[in-house]
Structures are given as C-alpha cells and as structure tokens.
Amino acid sequence: MKLSLFSLSAVAALALVLSPSPSSSLPALSKPLSVVTFDNHxxxxxxxxxxxxxxxxxxxxxxxxxxxxxxxxxxxxxxxxxxxxxxxxxxxxxxxxxxxxxxNLQTVLDQERQEDQQYQQVFAAKLSLSKNSNKSLNVAVEGADVYAAADTWFQGYHTYADHQNWLATQIANNPSKASSISAGKTYQGKAQAGIKIGTGANHVVLHGTQHAREWISTMVVEYLIDQLLKGTDSRVAGYLTKYTFHIIPIMNPDGFVITQSSNRMHRKNAQTNGGCLGTDTNRNWGYKWNTGGSSTDPCADDYMGPSAFSSPEATNMANYLKSLPKVVSYIDFHSYSQLWMVPYGYSGTRPGTYTYMNGLAAKAVAALKAVNGVQFTNGDIYNTIYPASGNSADYAYSIGVTAPFAVELRDTGRYGFSLPAAQILPSGQETWAAFAAILDNIQA
Ligand SMILES: [Zn+2]
CATH class of the missing domain: 3.30.70.340 (Metallocarboxypeptidase-like)
Structure with a gap:
C-alpha cells in the first residue's frame, strides 16, 4: 500500500499512456491499470x-x-x-x-474492471459516432449529446476526464439555470469543480467523492444534478426559486484519479506524509480536530493530517461554505453502509438542534425506502455509528449550517466500494427521493 515518489511518477506516466481515447483500443485485462493489486486480500x-x-x-x-x-x-x-x-x-x-x-478482493476488482471496460467501449463508440456526425457543429464539448443523455450516462462508471466533460455539458446546455463553480485547487492543482443551480436565497451545498474509492457517491451526486436540471419532478421549479444549489461531484479529484490509475482502494487525498500517501480529508476539518476517531499514523486510512485544515481540499470546501450567506443544508455523500447521519461525530453530546436535523434525516430515510425498499439508518454520527472527529458535517454545523448530513450510500458490504453499475440508477432514484424529502421539509 505504500507508494514511493518514484512509483507515483511511474504511475502518472502509465496513466497518460493508458488514458482511454475513442480512437485507441482499450487495454486488455491482462494489463491492469491498477499498479497496486490485492491478490488474496x-x-x-x-x-x-x-x-x-x-x-x-x-x-x-x-x-x-x-x-x-x-x-x-x-x-x-x-x-x-x-x-x-x-x-x-x-x-x-x-x-x-x-x-x-x-x-479474494482482486477477483471482485477484476470483475468490476471487466464490467467497466465493456461499458467504456460502448460509451467510447457512442462518442466517436457523435463526433463524426457533428463535426460541423460548434458545440462546447465534443460529443455533448452523448454526455447529455442520462439513459447512457447512469449505466456505468466514468473516467475523470469524462466526468469533467459531463459537467461542462450540463452547464453549457442549461445557461439560464446553471453556472460553473469551483471550491478551489487540490494539492495537485486540479479544480474542485461543480455546478451552481437555482436562484433562491437559501443555499444548499452537496458533494461526492471526498473519499476517493467511494465511486457511487460521484454518480449519485450527478444524478441529483440531472434531476434538478431536467428531471420530471413537478416540485423542481419550486426548489430552484427557494434554493441555490452548489454541487461538486468530485470533492477529491486527486484521490479519484489515483483510484482509476494506480490503486482502486485509495481513500485519501494525494499529499505525501511520512512515506504514506494521503490525508483523510474527512478527519482534517478544523472543528474539534484530533479529538477521537482519527489516526495520527500517516499510513492509516483515517490519518487526520499534521494539523487541522492541512489539506487544501477540506480547507477550500470550508471556505466555500463560509462564503455563502445562508446555508440551510450541506450533504457530504460517501459509501458504504446505508446511513443518513447528523452531527456530532466528535462527541456523544447531542447538538441543540438534533431533533430538527434527525427529523429531516428520518424523513429522508423513509422517502428513500419507499422507492426500492432499501433500508438506511439515521442518527447522530457518534452514538449511532462511530466516533469521528474533524469531519465535514461537524464543521458545517459549527459555522451555522442548519442541517448538515453525512450520508453513506449503498450497500451494506456485499460489494462494498465496487457497487455494480446496475445499482447506479436505483441508487440515484432513491437518493433523489430522500433529498426531495429534505428540501420539502427544511425550515427556511
Ligand atoms: Zn467515506
């Protein structure tokens, strides 16, 4: 699991060579993209x-x-x-x-990769066809019609480059509703890019993929964007005048790229700390940092970092939250375990507005279950789930966000982080129902 600087640069070079492009054939499974393997783990x-x-x-x-x-x-x-x-x-x-x-974890990852590759080939073929037939059109993103097609997009997982193209397409196709945002630059200089939708005085901030390997969180957050922009839910028009949404599908793009190029099981960001790679940004937020449920060991998967807000990713998101006048909800999407959680994580003492927040979480869980029968559990992070200090929801609450949540999406361990692509759409649909239940019941 330890990656030296040398192997990192080798990984970067490999990623360049192997980055999928419609004109080249995809690498065979016998040449795995993943440099770190998990045989018999x-x-x-x-x-x-x-x-x-x-x-x-x-x-x-x-x-x-x-x-x-x-x-x-x-x-x-x-x-x-x-x-x-x-x-x-x-x-x-x-x-x-x-x-x-x-x-044998590697067997699961190989199956996931095989499914990914089959889907990527179909997706690349559609892109290639679109580019050839639309050569004369002046479109913002090549293949924009393919990126705009939700019935294709939510059938599989995507490369980082495709996620960027998808986001650019949504913004370009909806100039009256949406604009681009960025929380800032990551450790490696990538934008924490997102989309702003709506005109309301009440701000709602969402992001996925704070933890790199939790791929379903990216897709579900993108599904919420899709529903806000072109879903058939009759309530949406009201949401767009009551709320302004700030949505960042990939909060930790450095880590996300690592999961696609060198180590599928990478969780943290890309900062190097004492020979081990990455800080757990969700133990690095500057409220009650280092008060339990996080590690001082740079090699641990929940390494808190050398100081609060030592990671640019958490720092940028915090500054972005602070820059908004009235944030009525913030949701940090993770996987897996099927939980809809409210502060606190650092302490078992419940915050003053626990009843309000947990009431919203209970409504979300009920609405979610009504879609596909999937049961989530709601409650405060510390008592219901686990102690975790320096997390994003506690920080958001500390600066006055009235209803912050930490959500763990599907499943409960059968597939874990390698949730089959067939579960993307149902996950998106049930999470949309949960999100709408919160929007319907926020006191603003
Ligand atoms: Zn997570």
Whole structure:
C-alpha cells in the first residue's frame, strides 16, 4: 500500500499512456491499470463484543496493516477491514470473531474492471459516432449529446476526464439555470469543480467523492444534478426559486484519479506524509480536530493530517461554505453502509438542534425506502455509528449550517466500494427521493 515518489511518477506516466481515447483500443485485462493489486486480500467483518476485543483490535491494527472499509469500531459494533494474506495468519491467532465477506478482493476488482471496460467501449463508440456526425457543429464539448443523455450516462462508471466533460455539458446546455463553480485547487492543482443551480436565497451545498474509492457517491451526486436540471419532478421549479444549489461531484479529484490509475482502494487525498500517501480529508476539518476517531499514523486510512485544515481540499470546501450567506443544508455523500447521519461525530453530546436535523434525516430515510425498499439508518454520527472527529458535517454545523448530513450510500458490504453499475440508477432514484424529502421539509 505504500507508494514511493518514484512509483507515483511511474504511475502518472502509465496513466497518460493508458488514458482511454475513442480512437485507441482499450487495454486488455491482462494489463491492469491498477499498479497496486490485492491478490488474496480478504475483506473481513470483525465483530467487537467486549472491551478486551476492542483493545486487541486497536493494539494490532497498525502491525496488521488493516484497511478499514467501515469505521464502527466500538463495543457492540462491527468493522469491515481489508487484510493482506501475509497478515491473515497473525490475525487468526488473535482469536477475534469474524466472518469473511470477500475471499479474494482482486477477483471482485477484476470483475468490476471487466464490467467497466465493456461499458467504456460502448460509451467510447457512442462518442466517436457523435463526433463524426457533428463535426460541423460548434458545440462546447465534443460529443455533448452523448454526455447529455442520462439513459447512457447512469449505466456505468466514468473516467475523470469524462466526468469533467459531463459537467461542462450540463452547464453549457442549461445557461439560464446553471453556472460553473469551483471550491478551489487540490494539492495537485486540479479544480474542485461543480455546478451552481437555482436562484433562491437559501443555499444548499452537496458533494461526492471526498473519499476517493467511494465511486457511487460521484454518480449519485450527478444524478441529483440531472434531476434538478431536467428531471420530471413537478416540485423542481419550486426548489430552484427557494434554493441555490452548489454541487461538486468530485470533492477529491486527486484521490479519484489515483483510484482509476494506480490503486482502486485509495481513500485519501494525494499529499505525501511520512512515506504514506494521503490525508483523510474527512478527519482534517478544523472543528474539534484530533479529538477521537482519527489516526495520527500517516499510513492509516483515517490519518487526520499534521494539523487541522492541512489539506487544501477540506480547507477550500470550508471556505466555500463560509462564503455563502445562508446555508440551510450541506450533504457530504460517501459509501458504504446505508446511513443518513447528523452531527456530532466528535462527541456523544447531542447538538441543540438534533431533533430538527434527525427529523429531516428520518424523513429522508423513509422517502428513500419507499422507492426500492432499501433500508438506511439515521442518527447522530457518534452514538449511532462511530466516533469521528474533524469531519465535514461537524464543521458545517459549527459555522451555522442548519442541517448538515453525512450520508453513506449503498450497500451494506456485499460489494462494498465496487457497487455494480446496475445499482447506479436505483441508487440515484432513491437518493433523489430522500433529498426531495429534505428540501420539502427544511425550515427556511
Ligand atoms: Zn467515506
């Protein structure tokens, strides 16, 4: 999991060579884009029933190099972790209770990649056809008709370049409703690009992909954009006069590119810290930073960073939130676990307006379930789920955002971060219902 600077530059060069283009054939599966592979890495669900088990897990997680896929590391909870074959024998000797969710993670990733490649070939063919037939047209983005077609777009996952083209197309096609925004530049200088929709005095800020490997969050946030711009929901016109939406599909583009070029399981940003790659930006926000549920180990997946707001990605988003006059909701979309959470994460003491926020979350969960029968759980991060300090929702609440949420999308561990593309559309549809329930019930 440790990437040296040398291997990073090699990865960047490889990504350039292999970046998909409609005119070149896609790389075969025998030449994986991913430089880091996970052959015989298992995903285990560890049940923590006693204080002694919790201490055993905590005392050994660093040496075992556990990669926490979920973070409910409390007595009575369970965590999903990735473990290497080398560490698995040592782990078994600890005598903790666990079940095996995935026997060989690389098999899951290969299947995901195969599905991706088949879809990418169809998508590239459509783009190529569009470019050839529209050569004389002066369009903002080549292949704009393909990017604009929701029935194609939400059938699969996309490259970073295609996400940029998709966003540019939405903005170009909706000049009366939308304009482009950016929270700022990432560590590597990429824009944290998004779209502003609507004219209302009440501001709503959403983003996906703060954690790089949580790909469904990008697609669901884009689905919400699509619904606000051209959905058939009769309530939308009212939303666009009551609210102004600021939506950034990929909050952590540096990390997202890493998941597509070198390490599918990368979670953090691209800052180098003591030989390990990345800060967990969602433990780096400057409210009650370093007060529990985050790590000081630069190699840990929930590394908090050397100081609060040491990551430009969290700092930019915080400044963007602070620049708006009246933010009535903020939603930070993640995966996975099916949770709709409200502050606090740093403390079990509930905030003064907990009842209001959790009431909105309960309405969201009910509306979500009504679409496809999928059950989410709502509650405050600390009590319902896990302690996590330095997170975005706590920060948003601390600066006066009245209803901030942290959402964990599908699923509950069957596929984890590699949610099949067939679940993109239903995930988008149910999340739209949840989002609309919040918009209908916000006190503004
Ligand atoms: Zn996350």
């Amino acid at each position: 298992r995903v285990l669900r560890i049940q923590v029933d006693t204080e002694a088990e919790l201490q055993t897990l905590t005392a050994n997680e660093g040496a075992l190099g556990l990669d926490y896929f979920t973070h409910n590391k409390v007595v009575g909870g369970h965590v999903d972790v990735r473990i290497s074959p080398a560490s698995y024998q040592k782990f078994q000797a600890l005598d903790l209770k666990y079940t095996t969710l995935v026997e």
